[in-house]
Amino acid sequence: MTEKPLQSYYLFSILLLAGAILLTTSCSSKKFLGEGESLVRGTEISVEGADKDPYLRDLKNEMRNIPHPRPNSRIFWFIPRERSYFRIQQKQDTTGWDRFILRNFAETPTLKDSFKIDRAAGAFERYFRTKGYYNAKVDYEVKVREHRAFIKYKVEPRRLYKADSLVFKTDDREVLKILNAHRGESNFQRGTPLSRENYDAEARRITRLLRNSGYYEFYPNYISNLRLGDTTRTHISVSLEISPPLPDSIHRKYTIRNIDVYPDHDPFERTAPQFQSTENGITYHFRNEPEIKTSRIKNNIFFRTGDLYNMDDYNRTIRRLGSLSWFRFPSILTHPDTTGGYYLDYDIFLRPNSRFERFTNFEFSYSRVQNITSLLGFTFSNSLENRNVFGGSERLVIDFEAGIETALRSLSTGNTFNLRIGGDLTSPQFRDYTGMFGLANNIRIGNFRLLSDDFYEDIRSEGNINVNVNAGISQYQQFYNYTFLNASYGISLQRSPTQFYDIRMLGINYWSPRELSDFDELVGDDVLFRRRFTKRLLTGFLFKELTYRYDGRPNRFGESWSVLANLEFSGHEIGIINSVSKLISGDRLIDQVKLGRDTISFAKYIRFDLDGRFHKAYSPSRKLALRGFAGAAIPLSSSTNIPYIKQFFGGGAYGIRAWQLRELGPGGLIDTLAGERNILFYQSGDIRLEFNAEYRFDLIWALEGATFIDIGNVWNISSDADPVTRLSWDFYRQLAIGAGFGLRFNFDFFVARFDFAYKVKTPYRDPKTDSYWAMRSLSDLGFNNMTLNFAIGYPF
Incomplete structure (x- = not known):
């Protein structure tokens, strides 16, 4: 088959599929309606005062997530989804195609239902009352025209009830003393709304406060509902009453009496422990000779005999013991005893992991760049993990990786390959070897510490030391190759279930590139690129890198956020030394070092990037995924x-x-010869902006579909860069736009992804058409203009 018929075949297939969907979903919905039935075609919500009050404006936005009658969504913005539902429901037997349409394109019709409309008004009213508008009133009106219903809800919030002061009431003097001592932390400060949300937060705060003060058996049900004072005042005094645990008259504090640890527990083994020792009030019971230092266990238990019960210390102990690589999930059994007092006995069961674990992984990749070239890649990786290398649950991972990628149409251009070997050692016992964390905790900036006391304490108690070393070599066809050696020291901290920090206090990276036969032909007279492509030493002796990751949990609306931020410095200490030296003597001390015959320059820059992601699940089978990325690398001189x-x-x-990877940019640059040379692209920039959107839906079995759009580019900021590559005020003209569809095979343990993408807008004007737009007609949807990507996992 020739290229032209092949292109026409794919275009015809796409049009045929679109036509089938249109035929399936088209025809008027009115003919399916009975007498007196109407389809909801519009729903409007107005909130009095929302245009002036930010609090009301936020409540109005949140109301959209409260169930209420709303119009059916549309396919291609003009075909209502309920039409195909009506048509298929009239059939006695449905086909596989019908079920596919129902699952992915149809929606149950939203008919005018007086009961549901009234129920939604009641839900809106209750919602506002939970937010502090106790006298809120919601009215609605429905207009019907030709089987089309339009609903308008009108919310009159009326007065917002706000707190003046909070009073705690209880006959338990000790509890009252604790609550009054922490009154300043209350969620009912003067001016805060008297909302259900604030009440729930206050109940959680009180419960946590008292359980951290020894009250093991205190629960939220002992806290009364919010009681209001004089409601005629602008701000209202409120009170909360703490009930006693009947038949007792006061709540009791519990003291920890015994702590027994079983470090080699096996639930399937009935053999009694053979070895026993007691250290610092903790008794250890071993069935066999100890394989782990008891001091390492002790340092991750945050309570001692004689301490009052503390819920946070209990939870932190479970979390830290569970993070030790030598153990599986820990189990703590609590035994209350009220004989002669109020005591707690703890049994801590720790089940060991296997000492060694080997991981082997194979990956294939394939990408087709329009009609230019096809790339086939293969990667093999193998790692060996020792989970208790020094007897203190230290984890050592030795890993090896090898990969190769080849251009299928011209093997003579050479292959791309990489080899890497590395070692990663993690110790669960924090030590501030460089003293930089303590120094940062002592440095004040105004009223704030560079490293807060709470953060510093979390690092000391829960931080893991990490040392990483890796080296390797990579070659990119006959363009270039380079060797590298990286070493770093820092700490990692899981500060909460959703927040993770990795702080590299010390780091050294050596990068040594070498030009190959095609280098001059490709780069030509690009002097700036040649300067970037020299041997470099990337250093950080006081601080190297900070990585922060936030993975939010889905809320009740199926929405979740995640953020990945990275800040990296190199050569800032060298810059400080040179600045001081130049100030004193007029000379710079250090700019480069000699290594044999080589001269290696210090890299001096600051690099920052931010990756934000949002996911919205409309149903188990339909999801929206968004990502925004911004990054900048700025020289320090x-x-x-x-x-x-x-x-x-x-x-x-x-x-x-x-x-294709590295094909885009920088700015409006176009390499017209890269396709002819059939080699990999090398473009890069100092600034990157990108936005991606993807709509995912289930098709059949493990097959998922997706439609997507990608927008972005990279730019240079150097003054001696080509002007067309530099970031300027009209950078939006150089934003590239790509769009397409994808097929994904989701096998739970991995996802195989095929994405078919088309260039919609290029960052430069096409010399032939004098236009930025690459997608100008349906004929541009041919196979020859498509970029095929194969990868493992979702793109974001």
């Missing part, structure tokens, strides 16, 4: 530039998918 390996790049299976 006018005489330096960003090393090539630290620049940003666009394109690829995890970026703007219509462009």
Whole structure:
């Protein structure tokens, strides 16, 4: 089959599928309605005062998530989804195609239902009352025209009840003393709304406060509902009463009496422990010779005999013991005893992991760049993990990786390959070897510490030391190759279930590139790129890198957020030394070092990137995924530039998918010869902006579908860069746009992804059409204009 018929075949297939869907979903919905029935075609919600009050405006936005009659959504913005539902429901027998349409394109019709309309008004009214508008009133009106119903809800919030002061009432003097001592932490400060949300937060605060003060058996049900004072005042005094645990008259504090630890527990083994020792009030019971230091266990238990019960210490102990690589999930049994007092006995069961674990992984990748080239890749990785290397639950991972990628149409251009070997040692016992964490805790900026007391305490108690070393070599066809050696020291901290920090206090990276036969032909007279492509030493002796990750949990509306931020410095200490030296003597001390015959320059820059993601699940089978990315690498002096390996790049299976990896940018640059040479692209930039949106839906069995759009580019900021590649005020003209569809095979343990992308808008004007728009007609949807990406896992 020739290229032209092949292109026409794919275009015809796409049009045929679209036509089938249109035929299936088209025809008027009115003919399916009975007498007196109407379809909801519009729903409007107005809240009095929302245009002036930010609090009311937020409540109005949240109301959209409260169930209420709303119009059916549409396919292609003009075909209501309920039409196909009506048509298929009239059939006696449904086909597989019908079920496919029902599952992915149809919606149950939203008919005018007086009961549901009235129920929604009641839900709106109750919602406002829970937010502090106790006298809120909701009215509605329904207008019907030709079987079309339009509903308008009108919310009159009336007065917002706000707190003046909070009073605690209880006959338990000790409890009252604790609550009054922490009154300033209350959620009912003067001016705060008297809402259900604030009440629930206050109940959680009180419960946590008292359980951290020894009250093991205190629960939220002992807290009364909010009691209001004089409601005629602008701000209202409120009170909460703490009930006693009947038949007792006061709540009791519990003291920890015994702590027994079973470090080699096996639930299937009935053999009694053979070894026993007691240290610092903790008794250890071993069935066999101890394989782990008891001091390491002790340092991760945050309570001692004689202490009052503390819920946070209990939870932190479970979390820290569970993070030790030598153990599986810990189990703590609590035994209250009220004989002669109020005591707690703890039994801590720790089940050991296997000492060694081996992991082997194979990955394939394939990408087709329009009609230019096809790339086939294969990666093999193997790692060996020792979970208790020094007897203190230290984890050592030795890993090896090898990969190769080849251009299928021209094997003579050479292959791309990489080899890497590395070691990663993690110790669960924090030590501030450089003293930088303690120093940061003592440095004040105004009224704030550079490292807060709470954060510093979390690092000391829950931080893990990490040392990482890796080295390798990579070659990119006949363009270039490079060797690298990286070493770093820092800490990692899981501060909460959703927040993770990785802080590299010390880091050294050596990068040594070498030009190959095609290098001059490709780069030509690009002097800036040649300067970036030199041997570099990337250093951080006081601080190297900070990585922060937030993974939010889905809320009740199926929405979740995640953020990944990274801040990296290199050579800032060198810059400080040179600045001081130049100030004193007029000379710079250090700019480069000699290693044999080589001269290696210090890289001096600051690099920051932010990756934000949002997911919305409309149903188990339909989801929306959004991602925004912004990154910048800035030299710390006018005489330096960003090393090539630290620049940003666009394109690829995890970026703007219509462009091959490193094909896009910088700015409006176009390499007209890259396709002819049939080699990999090398473009990069100092700035990267990107936005991606993807709508995912189930098809059949393990097959999922997706439609997506990608927008973005990379730019240079160096003054000696080509003007067309530099970021300017009209950068939006150079935003590339790609769109397409994807097929994903979701096998739970992994996802195989095929994405078919088209260039919609290029960052430069096409010399032939003098237009930025690459997608100008349906004929541009041919196979030859498509970029095919294959990868493992979702793109974001």
